[in-house]
Amino acid sequence: MEKVFASIITIGDELLIGQVIDTNSAWIAQELNKIGISVKHRTAVGDVKEDIVEALDQESKRASIIIITGGLGPTADDITKPLLCEYFGGKMVMHQPTLAHVTNIFENVLKRPMIERNTLQAMVPDVCTVLLNEKGTAPGMLFEKEGKIYISLPGVPHEMKWIMQNHIIPLIPTKFSTGFIEHKTLLTFGIGESFLAEKIASTEAQLPAHIKLAYLPNSGMVRLRLSAFGFNQEALLASLSTHFEALKIAVGEYLVTDQDIPMETIVANLLKDQKATLSTAESCTGGYIAHLLTTSPGASKYFTGSVVCYDNRIKTSLLQVPEKVLLTEGAVSETTVKQMATAILNLMNTDYSIAVSGIMGPDGGTPEKAVGLVWIAVASKTAIHAKAFNLRYDRSRNIIMTATNALNMLRMLIVDKH
Amino acid sequence: MEKVFASIITIGDELLIGQVIDTNSAWIAQELNKIGISVKHRTAVGDVKEDIVEALDQESKRASIIIITGGLGPTADDITKPLLCEYFGGKMVMHQPTLAHVTNIFENVLKRPMIERNTLQAMVPDVCTVLLNEKGTAPGMLFEKEGKIYISLPGVPHEMKWIMQNHIIPLIPTKFSTGFIEHKTLLTFGIGESFLAEKIASTEAQLPAHIKLAYLPNSGMVRLRLSAFGFNQEALLASLSTHFEALKIAVGEYLVTDQDIPMETIVANLLKDQKATLSTAESCTGGYIAHLLTTSPGASKYFTGSVVCYDNRIKTSLLQVPEKVLLTEGAVSETTVKQMATAILNLMNTDYSIAVSGIMGPDGGTPEKAVGLVWIAVASKTAIHAKAFNLRYDRSRNIIMTATNALNMLRMLIVDKH
Numbered sequence: 001m002e003k004v005f006a007s008i009i010t011i012g013d014e015l016l017i018g019q020v021i022d023t024n025s026a027w028i029a030q031e032l033n034k035i036g037i038s039v040k041h042r043t044a045v046g047d048v049k050e051d052i053v054e055a056l057d058q059e060s061k062r063a064s065i066i067i068i069t070g071g072l073g074p075t076a077d078d079i080t081k082p083l084l085c086e087y088f089g090g091k092m093v094m095h096q097p098t099l100a101h102v103t104n105i106f107e108n109v110l111k112r113p114m115i116e117r118n119t120l121q122a123m124v125p126d127v128c129t130v131l132l133n134e135k136g137t138a139p140g141m142l143f144e145k146e147g148k149i150y151i152s153l154p155g156v157p158h159e160m161k162w163i164m165q166n167h168i169i170p171l172i173p174t175k176f177s178t179g180f181i182e183h184k185t186l187l188t189f190g191i192g193e194s195f196l197a198e199k200i201a202s203t204e205a206q207l208p209a210h211i212k213l214a215y216l217p218n219s220g221m222v223r224l225r226l227s228a229f230g231f232n233q234e235a236l237l238a239s240l241s242t243h244f245e246a247l248k249i250a251v252g253e254y255l256v257t258d259q260d261i262p263m264e265t266i267v268a269n270l271l272k273d274q275k276a277t278l279s280t281a282e283s284c285t286g287g288y289i290a291h292l293l294t295t296s297p298g299a300s301k302y303f304t305g306s307v308v309c310y311d312n313r314i315k316t317s318l319l320q321v322p323e324k325v326l327l328t329e330g331a332v333s334e335t336t337v338k339q340m341a342t343a344i345l346n347l348m349n350t351d352y353s354i355a356v357s358g359i360m361g362p363d364g365g366t367p368e369k370a371v372g373l374v375w376i377a378v379a380s381k382t383a384i385h386a387k388a389f390n391l392r393y394d395r396s397r398n399i400i401m402t403a404t405n406a407l408n409m410l411r412m413l414i415v416d417k418h
Numbered sequence: 419m420e421k422v423f424a425s426i427i428t429i430g431d432e433l434l435i436g437q438v439i440d441t442n443s444a445w446i447a448q449e450l451n452k453i454g455i456s457v458k459h460r461t462a463v464g465d466v467k468e469d470i471v472e473a474l475d476q477e478s479k480r481a482s483i484i485i486i487t488g489g490l491g492p493t494a495d496d497i498t499k500p501l502l503c504e505y506f507g508g509k510m511v512m513h514q515p516t517l518a519h520v521t522n523i524f525e526n527v528l529k530r531p532m533i534e535r536n537t538l539q540a541m542v543p544d545v546c547t548v549l550l551n552e553k554g555t556a557p558g559m560l561f562e563k564e565g566k567i568y569i570s571l572p573g574v575p576h577e578m579k580w581i582m583q584n585h586i587i588p589l590i591p592t593k594f595s596t597g598f599i600e601h602k603t604l605l606t607f608g609i610g611e612s613f614l615a616e617k618i619a620s621t622e623a624q625l626p627a628h629i630k631l632a633y634l635p636n637s638g639m640v641r642l643r644l645s646a647f648g649f650n651q652e653a654l655l656a657s658l659s660t661h662f663e664a665l666k667i668a669v670g671e672y673l674v675t676d677q678d679i680p681m682e683t684i685v686a687n688l689l690k691d692q693k694a695t696l697s698t699a700e701s702c703t704g705g706y707i708a709h710l711l712t713t714s715p716g717a718s719k720y721f722t723g724s725v726v727c728y729d730n731r732i733k734t735s736l737l738q739v740p741e742k743v744l745l746t747e748g749a750v751s752e753t754t755v756k757q758m759a760t761a762i763l764n765l766m767n768t769d770y771s772i773a774v775s776g777i778m779g780p781d782g783g784t785p786e787k788a789v790g791l792v793w794i795a796v797a798s799k800t801a802i803h804a805k806a807f808n809l810r811y812d813r814s815r816n817i818i819m820t821a822t823n824a825l826n827m828l829r830m831l832i833v834d835k836h
Contacts, residue, residue, distance in 0.1 A: 013645070017451050017645070019448075020444065025462070026439045026440070029433075030437075040464070041462065043459065043460065044443070115612060115616055158815060185437075195533070214431055216432050286705075286712025286721070290705030290726045291705045294703075294728060297780055299728065300729065303704070305728045308705065310722060311722040393576055394576060395715055396713060
């Protein structure tokens with residue numbers, strides 16, 4: 001048995017001029033990984049016939065599974081479908097089930113008259129297997145040639161995902177002996193990449209050839225990922241676990257979690273375990289912490305609500321920060337965030353609270369309080385802690401770093417490590 | 419003169435397994451576009467020597483400017499630097515200015531002892547021009563070979579951006595005659611891609627060969643972009659403007675803006691023009707609308723604050739939604755969102771307000787109120803409007819669509835089109 005590789009080709013000028021960020025490729029790679037397929041290569045080309053053909057030629061040399069996204073919408077900048085038809089030597093025909101599906105969408109969902117352009121979406125090359133797209137009008141297409149499969153998918157993320165999950169992921173194991181890829185990831189906080197590398201050097205040196213280690217720094221945290229590949233799943237999982245446990249010990253006090261989950265999910269899980277509730281009082285983060293906490297389904301179990309007090313008057317009126325404190329110590333001060341944390345805890349009657357106030361930049365800095373200064377407080381019914389940070393990034397990164405640090409401070413309060 | 423093309427190579431297993439979304443490539447492409455460089459091709463490879471070499475060989479056939487990101491961190495999964503040294507036939511030497519810079523970061527910023535791994539970051543191939551990285555320890559590198567330039571940049575976004583803006587963007591016009599690329603983008607709301615295509619078909623047919631049209635659907639809106647390329651900037655801008663004005667007329671009542679800005683910026687600009695203020699009362703969006711509105715610097719001019727009332731008790735206690743209304747009509751109802759909009763307007767004393775309440779899924783639906791049902795209200799001191807939407811997507815997309823629709827309703831209220 002050999003390792004099976006995939007390539008991803010994304011088509012569209014919008015990707016090359018940077019107007020759209022490609023989130024599809026990462027999602028596809030994750031899904032393929034779960035069933036033992038490694039993505040060998042990713043390539044992005046514009047809506048240019050020769051470039052697409054060249055990409056098809058090249059990726060078919062690299063991989064057995066070639067996944068193509070984009071270029072299938074109803075409008076004129078899309079050239080992919082006729083090109084694929086020609087590439088695989090077919091002719092365009094009307095696909096009746098797709099036509100019925102598109103007609104149904106227009107009659108019963110959109111409730112709009114259908115135009116010729118919509119009908120054309122049901123035209124497909126006669127050399128492909130059509131992959132019905134329940135979420136939209138552009139069908140997916142599967143081509144097979146010389147033992148390789150080529151899958152063309154619409155670029156709209158939720159349509160692409162539906163076809164992948166319902167057609168492609170079930171199909172691949174019937175065509176290839178895929179082997180197993182297993183990952184284990186842990187999250188560290190409070191240690192830089194180079195120091196972490198020193199700390200775990202001897203553990204890293206003992207990794208066998210089939211297990212790779214990667215450092216993934218992000219928002220002041222470093223994730224460490226072990227990836228193992230093999231054909232005997234049981235033996236693979238056993239050796240991976242052994243080395244992962246050794247890695248956890250080597251990381252020591254910097255370990256936050258041994259799961260591949262973001263900080264907001266760690267906090268959510270701790271709150272759910274305690275059946276505890278949380279509220280936030282946010283100035284500089286403008287609701288971003290609340291947004292992170294409500295991204296996961298079931299957030300109402302632990303998240304009560306938030307007051308975003310962007311204007312200082314709201315700090316006074318809703319969160320009882322005395323005007324005198326704002327005048328003497330300022331909105332970005334220990335006294336202010338502690339009062340905000342206490343006030344929101346009482347106002348929303350929660351078990352825990354987070355409060356943040358800072359200067360995210362690029363404007364708003366003063367000689368005494370520079371851009372990047374943030375005060376964060378976390379409170380429970382019996383304890384309150386506050387800490388200042390000096391962030392050195394741009395506005396959007398400062399907002400993210402503030403949220404991450406605030407959630408980490410709450411985590412430490414909950415697990416009583418403060 | 420010929421058009422100058424660039425290619426982007428991103429290096430890192432984390433991109434191929436989908437653990438990280440590549441946002442660097444889009445940003446680089448945008449910046450190159452502004453100075454007349456088209457990105458011809460993008461490719462992503464893992465931390466595998468032969469794959470990186472193959473990518474360098476292939477992209478050097480496609481483009482004159484090859485930009486490589488990633489693979490330069492201080493840890494052991496990085497193999498890029500020695501590989502580039504070998505590829506361009508150099509040997510590794512210590513770069514004293516970089517060593518001084520790294521030492522300074524450790525002594526004065528991080529205030530930590532430096533370890534050998536950090537010193538090694540100042541080792542560079544003797545055949546490159548070093549591009550000092552003010553934002554981090556890994557320097558950028560510029561190689562030149564057969565009239566082409568190769569630029570290696572760290573993958574950390576804010577470091578990569580700093581080197582691009584301070585070294586690469588100023589350098590390129592000194593090496594190449596770049597021509598001009600100009601884009602104009604407009605935003606439509608409330609019309610699908612295929613119907614829009616019908617509506618503007620005759621205008622599209624009149625576009626000259628040097629102006630391309632692209633459809634960019636996103637979150638229920640469709641952006642239309644005209645891209646023009648030429649060497650006479652004045653003539654180029656004149657013809658682009660003519661066709662763009664024609665396109666605006668063809669789009670008609672669906673036009674939201676003729677600038678390439680997101681909906682939250684449109685609303686922010688309208689508020690700033692009127693010197694008006696806004697507050698939000700958010701249930702199902704959990705602070706996401708407030709977050710969008712505070713992403714831009716200067717948001718304190720128009721954004722006062724928000725109450726995130728995720729728990730129904732907060733709707734009653736802070737926003738005076740009567741318990742009886744919650745019991746009889748429910749939290750997701752016209753009466754509830756209108757009361758929320760009125761209450762937050764008064765509570766925060768703003769000129770306008772937005773209120774949303776809905777069922778984002780995947781849980782929480784009932785036979786009467788399905789997942790995806792959202793009520794949105796927008797209010798001013800003299801008017802209030804509410805509307806129900808039935809969204810059909812996953813949770814995170816439903817949150818985004820709710821925010822977009824809410825901001826659009828506010829826009830219509832401000833410009834008095836409601």
